Amino acid sequence: MTATRQLQDGLAAVLRPELGTQVRIDNLRILTGGASRSTWAFDAVTPTGRRALILRIGPPDDVHASMELEARVQAAAAAAGVPVPHILVADNSPAALGHPFLICDEIKGETIVRRIERQLDSAGGDTARLRLLRRCAHALAAIHRADTTGLDLACEDQLLQWRRRLDAMGDTTATFEWAFRWLGAHRPPPTPTCLVHGDYRMGNLIVDGPELAAILDWELTHLGEAYEDLAWFCIRAWRFGAPPERGAGGLGSIDEFLHEYEKASQTALDPATFRWWRVLATLRWGIICRYQAQRHLSGQVRSVELATIGRRVCETEWDLLDLLDEPAADPGGAAPQHKEGWPDSSTAAAQPGLHGRPTAAELVAAVAEFLETDVRPATSGRVNFHARVAANALRIVERELLAADDSPTRAALARLGCTGEAELAAAIRAGDLDDKTHDVPSCLRALVTHRLAVAHPGYERAEHTTG
Incomplete structure (x- = not known):
């Protein structure tokens, strides 16, 4: 018996007390498959008609609320006037479906x-x-x-x-x-x-x-x-x-x-x-x-998606510096400001070195172009999405290979007596730089701007120029 058929039979069994003995499961399909919990959609068919339902299922962990707790919380929220899906059954036991689960009504509308x-x-x-x-x-x-x-x-x-x-x-x-x-x-x-x-x-x-x-x-x-x-x-x-x-x-x-x-x-x-x-x-x-x-x-x-998300850290760093309302890098040039026309494979001078042409940056650009122009138009769904993510990851690598000199950033670190970011982070955490209320933010702007130029060019400008 296939895993899907086992799940169908299990769903019918747990829904019989709610919907009657003649319930049948149809159109079972997975919507999302996360590392901890998955979401499925299906129809429960009874003699009176079809009912569109959602299943959330996954192993317990120390981070997420249990399925039964989620159900109790949603019931309390509904009693307070919060729009939530009606839950038919929730169970922390893995006995019925192999993992704890929750089944609720499907709500029509968009989340994207x-x-x-x-x-x-x-x-x-x-x-x-x-x-x-x-x-x-x-x-x-x-x-x-x-x-x-x-x-x-x-x-x-x-x-x-x-x-x-x-x-x-x-x-x-x-x-x-x-x-x-x-x-x-x-x-x-x-x-x-x-x-x-x-x-x-x-x-x-x-x-x-x-x-x-x-x-x-x-x-x-x-x-x-x-x-x-x-x-x-x-x-x-x-x-x-x-x-x-x-x-x-x-x-x-x-x-x-x-x-x-x-x-x-x-x-x-x-x-x-x-x-x-x-x-x-x-x-x-x-x-x-x-x-x-x-x-x-x-x-x-x-996962290429999870790997690429790591390069979004510098976006939040920039947002933090803005929220803390500290001055930007001093006008002496501590921060390497991103310029329009940041080098890419079409504008930067090729530096073949010992490996000849195409350079590493040019090879990366070629693969990214293949994903963008050939793979994405020929695919759909998750493969299409991951092709876009992979192309973005390669463009990040391309920009890093062509990145400008980082000596201004290192000079900003040196003014605080640090040779690298790990040393700076340790000094900040220890409180050794609490009195450097201008120099530290200036250096941080230098570090983050340098990273953004590779990970997300223009991110720092968009907040102040859009709209």
């Missing part, structure tokens, strides 16, 4: 942001975006007022949690350490705890036109401060390329989002506290990017 953007443009553009933004703020307020009695949710210091997670990898960056120093020195007084979604952002919301149809992915839910969810929704990564004036989920302004939340929750938010949590949220995303790369590098999950 580019498709949501097209829907919003058709539904009225900025007016539709503002309507959806308000729905998101009101739904988040409802989450935070949900009754958590009896849910037995974890409550952990978020700053310490992300410090430990970074330390567990045995890897850091100087900008991360500077952010940790700032967060430790500027920590605001604690606010009341409430139910926290933990991953409230575009991509985890089902949108139908300008309406919020449902909130998904409750696996990181816990007790915490409302600011955590508010700040996470407003980091740059979850704008998905939208301009800065649409800083809240790419839908509208952060001020509008917070104002709507205040109205819905009947609370007043403190700007300084929100800023602190936004810095922590941005740092959190940077650590997650580094962790995803570590999953690839360690051999846990070999």
Whole structure:
């Protein structure tokens, strides 16, 4: 018996108490297959008709909420007025399907942001975006007022949690350490705890036109401060390329989002506290990017997608420096500013060296071009997506092979008495450079700008020129 057939039979068995003895499983298909949990869609067929359902299944771990806890939390959220899928059954036991699982109704709508953007443009553009933004703020307020009695949710210091997670990898960056120093020195007084979604952002919301149809992915839910969810929704990564004036989920302004939340929750938010949590949220995303790369590098999950995500760390570093509002590199030229026309295989002078032509950069460019022009038009789905990711990874390698002189960056390090970034990171963490409030940010801008020129040219300019 195939694994799919076994899963079909198991699903029918667990659904009989809910839907009757004549239930049959049809159209079973996988939607996502993550390292820990997978999502499947299927139809439950009974004498009265078809019911579109979703299965989430995977082994337990120390990071995600259990399936039964997710179900209890979503029930509490629904009672508070939060739009969530109705859950038919959730079980922490692996007996029925081989792993803990959760089955819920399928909700019609979109989760892919580019498709949501097209829907919003058709539904009225900025007016539709503002309507959806308000729905998101009101739904988040409802989450935070949900009754958590009896849910037995974890409550952990978020700053310490992300410090430990970074330390567990045995890897850091100087900008991360500077952010940790700032967060430790500027920590605001604690606010009341409430139910926290933990991953409230575009991509985890089902949108139908300008309406919020449902909130998904409750696996990181816990007790915490409302600011955590508010700040996470407003980091740059979850704008998905939208301009800065649409800083809240790419839908509208952060001020509008917070104002709507205040109205819905009947609370007043403190700007300084929100800023602190936004810095922590941005740092959190940077650590997650580094962790995803570590999953690839360690051999846990070999993936070109995870490997390439590691090069996004410098994006979060730039965002952190902007949020900390420190001055850019001094005009003496400490930071190697990215120039239009950063060298590529078509503009840079070929340097054949001992290996002749094509150079390593030219070979990398040729393979990237093959993926872009031949493989992608001939493929679809996940292969097409990974071909695009692989081409992007090769373009990063090409730019690194052709990269400009890094001596200005090394000079910036030397002015702080450091020979490399690891030494700088250690000095920052030890507090040895706390009094260098101009020199350290200047050096960090030099380091991050140099990395961005290879990983994502123009990222640092887009924030200030778009829109």
